[in-house]
Amino acid sequence: MKQNVSTANRTLFMDHTVLELDHIPETIRFRETQxxxxxxxxxxxxxxxxPxxxxxxxxxxxxxxxxxxHxxxxxxxxxxxxxxxxxxxQIMQTEFRVFHKIYSTLFHQEPPLHGVSIMQLIDAVATKFSRTGDVILICLDDVNFLLHENTMEKVLCTLLRLHEEYPGIKIGVIITVNTIDAPITNHLSKSVNSIFRxxxxxxxxxxxxxxxxxxxxRVRVGLCPGIISPDIQDTIVEKTMKECDLRLGICLLKSSADLAESDNRTSxxxxxxxxxxxxxxxxHLQTADKVLKEEEQQMLDMTIKLIRQNGNRMNSGELYQEMEKLVPMCYSSFRRRINKYSYLGLIKINRPNIWGNTREILLRYDTHTIKK
Incomplete structure (x- = not known):
């Protein structure tokens, strides 16, 4: 018992919060221009x-x-x-949920989830803040998740035209996009693009x-000295670069330290x-799975199976032809779902250096891990 008590008090962390994904550093490096x-x-x-x-x-x-x-x-x-x-x-995927979040943030209270319409939420916000002189700055983070059912178009159209019905209201919109493929503005009408600019x-x-x-x-502030060697840091950097996602590296660093600590080791x-x-x-896969609808999960299962049968990679045209035999759908629906899997990090999309819209689709993880 004495050994358990003493080891329970030992920690490899100086500040555990520094290795959490929601930690906001006081100084953000290598993004000064942005x-x-x-x-x-x-x-x-x-x-x-x-703005x-x-x-x-x-x-x-x-x-x-x-x-x-920040x-x-x-x-x-x-x-x-x-x-x-x-x-x-990624959480607020409907027009109602978006305006519900805007309302609750601005009024510091939750409106009912039922019995209140989108227009009631919008009217409450616009009526109050058209009179105060305040400027509302809204960030639609991971806006890719609003592409279904034209949700992004509806939300932006409402926000950017509010001043027409409520003179005096001032709104600026920031959207974050997790893709470097086609411009997100391609999903917006000319009328919305003309006011979004x-x-x-x-x-x-x-x-x-x-x-x-x-x-x-993160190591210097978050971990005790001597916990991690340069070789181990190099390994974590290598894995991070392979996945092209800094968040994985931070999670990997924290999880590795947790594992060493739970085993009562000092490094x-x-x-x-x-x-x-x-x-x-x-x-990551469990988290991604939670935001997929049932039909999206079913198509993901079929996508995994088809890609696995073709050496873990297929081009988009071939995959669509095979998928349509199993589940009839238009190409735009197919592409929208494939893009969603990419945004969630379940697959990787490469655009070959050739003419046309052909894209190579690969599994980011081994198929056993994804199916698990």
């Missing part, structure tokens, strides 16, 4: 005018959401007349040395990293 551009676009709101609308575009794990949270936090602390609203579209801010993948520096920052081993990689992937 941050400065965003502040320039928001600056009109300080004078009580509408410039923005699209933050880049692959998952390139810092888009972190920077939005800027929104600073706005809340320094300017009472700019009201930031962060909407996680966003400033596009690109978030390229982090270079290897940038990933290493960011991970070292992280390569075995810890290997075991943690499998755990992190499984958690």
């Amino acid at each position: 941050i400065n551009t965003m502040y320039q676009n928001i600056r009109p709101a300080i004078r009580g005018a509408c 410039t609308n923005m699209i933050l575009q880049g692959l998952p794990g390139t810092g888009k959401t972190t920077i939005v949270k 800027i929104f936090k600073e706005i809340k602390e320094t300017n009472i007349h700019i009201l930031p609203v962060l909407v996680n579209c 966003p400033n596009l801010i690109l978030f390229p993948p982090y270079e290897e040395e940038e990933v290493r520096a960011i991970m070292q920052d 992280i081993t390569q075995t810890d990293v290997g075991a943690s990689l499998q755990t992190v992937r499984e958690i």
